[in-house]
Amino acid sequence: MSYKDYQTARNAAWQILIDCHVDILPVDIRAICRRLGCKLYSYDAGWKLIAAFRLQEQTEKADGFTVLYRDVPYIFYSNSVPETRQRFTIAHEIGHIVLGHVGEGKYTIMNREPAPGDSADETQANQFAARILAPACVLNALDAVEVEQISLLCGISHQASEFRAKRMKQLRTRGKFLSHPLEREVMRQFEPFVMSRLESR
């Protein structure tokens, strides 16, 4: 996984937050999905389509997958896991779409657990998902650096929050915030939300 791939995922997450005018946490990931023109179905709601695509097998192996059909991305996700996990899966699949991993007649999947053998695409989609659901500059402004805080604020699992908390500590040590114009734009968008949270303390 190269630094360039990481930058691409990070910048794409910022760009989508900006394009979709996201200004509060937890991020409404389903609304982003609709806004980007993706069709979104839980495995239960989308079973007929899944059968038509002949991808029933995927529902047993993965928490989510995306199919591009006639230029429209269809995201399917497991609704038998906690909401926090559903959100991450949807964000991960959006990552595959905006990062250009999904081609006609191909499909991407969300593995049950991140594994060392994951492809670069998988890593990139996870980086995108973490960054769109838990933007570092907003967490920093709210001093949300502990696992539980991040989990509650962003609606992500304990496990995903642990990764993010670790990352926040690194970023805060380096004081690396708002040096990129896209990140500054995201921060401007979130400012009223941050102010109201700080005032209500």
Ligand SMILES: [Zn+2]
């Ligand atoms: Zn994936």
